[in-house]
Amino acid sequence: MDARQLGRTDLELSPIGLGSWQFSQGVGMSGSFWPSIDQETITSVTGAALNGGISWFDTAEGHGRGRSEQTLAAALSALGVRPGSVVVATKWWPFLRTARSIGSTIGKRLAFLSPYPIDLYQVHQPWSFSPIPVQMREMAQLVRAKHIRAVGVSNFSARQMEEAHAALAAEGIPLASNQVRFNLLDRRIEENGVLDTARRLGVTVIAWSPLAQGMLTGRFHDDPGLASRLPRSRRFMNGITPARLAVTAPLIGTLKAIAKAHSVTPSQVALAWTVSFHGDVVVAIPGASKPAQAEQSAAAMRLRLSSREMADIDEASKRCAASG
Numbered sequence: 001m002d003a004r005q006l007g008r009t010d011l012e013l014s015p016i017g018l019g020s021w022q023f024s025q026g027v028g029m030s031g032s033f034w035p036s037i038d039q040e041t042i043t044s045v046t047g048a049a050l051n052g053g054i055s056w057f058d059t060a061e062g063h064g065r066g067r068s069e070q071t072l073a074a075a076l077s078a079l080g081v082r083p084g085s086v087v088v089a090t091k092w093w094p095f096l097r098t099a100r101s102i103g104s105t106i107g108k109r110l111a112f113l114s115p116y117p118i119d120l121y122q123v124h125q126p127w128s129f130s131p132i133p134v135q136m137r138e139m140a141q142l143v144r145a146k147h148i149r150a151v152g153v154s155n156f157s158a159r160q161m162e163e164a165h166a167a168l169a170a171e172g173i174p175l176a177s178n179q180v181r182f183n184l185l186d187r188r189i190e191e192n193g194v195l196d197t198a199r200r201l202g203v204t205v206i207a208w209s210p211l212a213q214g215m216l217t218g219r220f221h222d223d224p225g226l227a228s229r230l231p232r233s234r235r236f237m238n239g240i241t242p243a244r245l246a247v248t249a250p251l252i253g254t255l256k257a258i259a260k261a262h263s264v265t266p267s268q269v270a271l272a273w274t275v276s277f278h279g280d281v282v283v284a285i286p287g288a289s290k291p292a293q294a295e296q297s298a299a300a301m302r303l304r305l306s307s308r309e310m311a312d313i314d315e316a317s318k319r320c321a322a323s324g
């Protein structure tokens with residue numbers, strides 16, 4: 001798959017990037033969501049992603065209070081990656097804060113990611129005490145000061161995207177992206193206006209949890225005992241219950257059949273569908289805790305699904321949504 005332009009910016013991305021919430025090493029509430037993995041493993045995961053053709057990495061202040069930024073930068077350094085040769089995206093955490101903290105915390109973000117520059121800086125949630133236009137004006141100042149190259153948002157509704165886009169446009173800056181949950185088990189952006197608005201405004205949709213945190217790999221369907229051993233938070237976030245495994249089994253069956261025909265895995269089929277079904281507008285950031293997972297995700301960029309296969313997956317996904 002060819003590289004894609006990030007919104008209307010001059011940045012280019014591989015259709016699949018690497019999500020790095022898994023690199024939080026158990027720090028803070030969000031960090032405790034995933035088992036802690038050591039720096040050596042984080043470096044191997046990052047290396048596997050790069051070797052497979054992944055050219056960008058998504059992290060956040062909110063992932064382990066910045067631990068994921070630090071471990072990602074350490075991994076890239078250990079691998080000898082030249083600053084500027086990969087795209088790095090991170091996020092400002094807006095909860096219980098005003099927009100003023102965008103400017104007052106950027107030094108810490110840059111220090112945590114050093115020597116890698118921040119290419120894309122995103123507002124993680126639409127939850128700040130400050131209105132969206134005020135947040136965007138702060139972001140625009142960071143662009144002008146060359147602290148960041150592009151501005152994105154995350155978990156913004158269609159209306160909130162419009163507002164962010166208009167405020168940035170007044171500063172002569174495009175809104176690059178909206179990072180939202182999108183996968184074969186959660187297709188709300190197709191109905192709630194986010195996807196249509198992104199297309200109209202030239203904004204890239206970055207799909208988080210593109211594998212529904214492992215559900216779409218089929219591993220919990222193959223071994224429901226694995227699902228019951230997951231932390232409660234992860235089971236709750238994804239509705240990983242015996243009833244849901246039963247409802248989603250036909251979709252997993254479709255993914256498996258197509259995977260078999262291409263000698264790939266169901267997760268690769270799910271990822272290829274995610275970044276192809278809507279054309280170039282959607283890119284995805286699967287997370288990985290093991291090098292083999294990152295390798296598989298990267299290789300999904302070499303998978304070409306036929307339009308028949310794409311339609312079969314679409315139908316199976318919609319049937320599973322209709323059955324609850």
Ligand SMILES: NC(=O)c1ccc[n+]([C@@H]2O[C@H](COP(=O)([O-])OP(=O)(O)OC[C@H]3O[C@@H](n4cnc5c(N)ncnc54)[C@H](OP(=O)(O)O)[C@@H]3O)[C@@H](O)[C@H]2O)c1
Pocket residue numbers: 018019020021022058059124154155179180207208209210211212213214217219267285286287288289290292293294296297
């Ligand atoms: N903006 C936001 O609000 C937001 C919210 C959530 C996530 N994100 C970002 O999106 C990224 C991805 O989302 P996510 O991590 O929630 O979910 P995800 O990418 O759907 O799932 C990642 C998990 O799936 C499993 N997995 C991945 N590849 C696999 C493979 N080939 N075979 C078997 N299992 C595999 C691994 O689980 P195990 O580790 O258990 O093996 C991995 O940790 C995050 O890392 C983060 O950067 C952003």
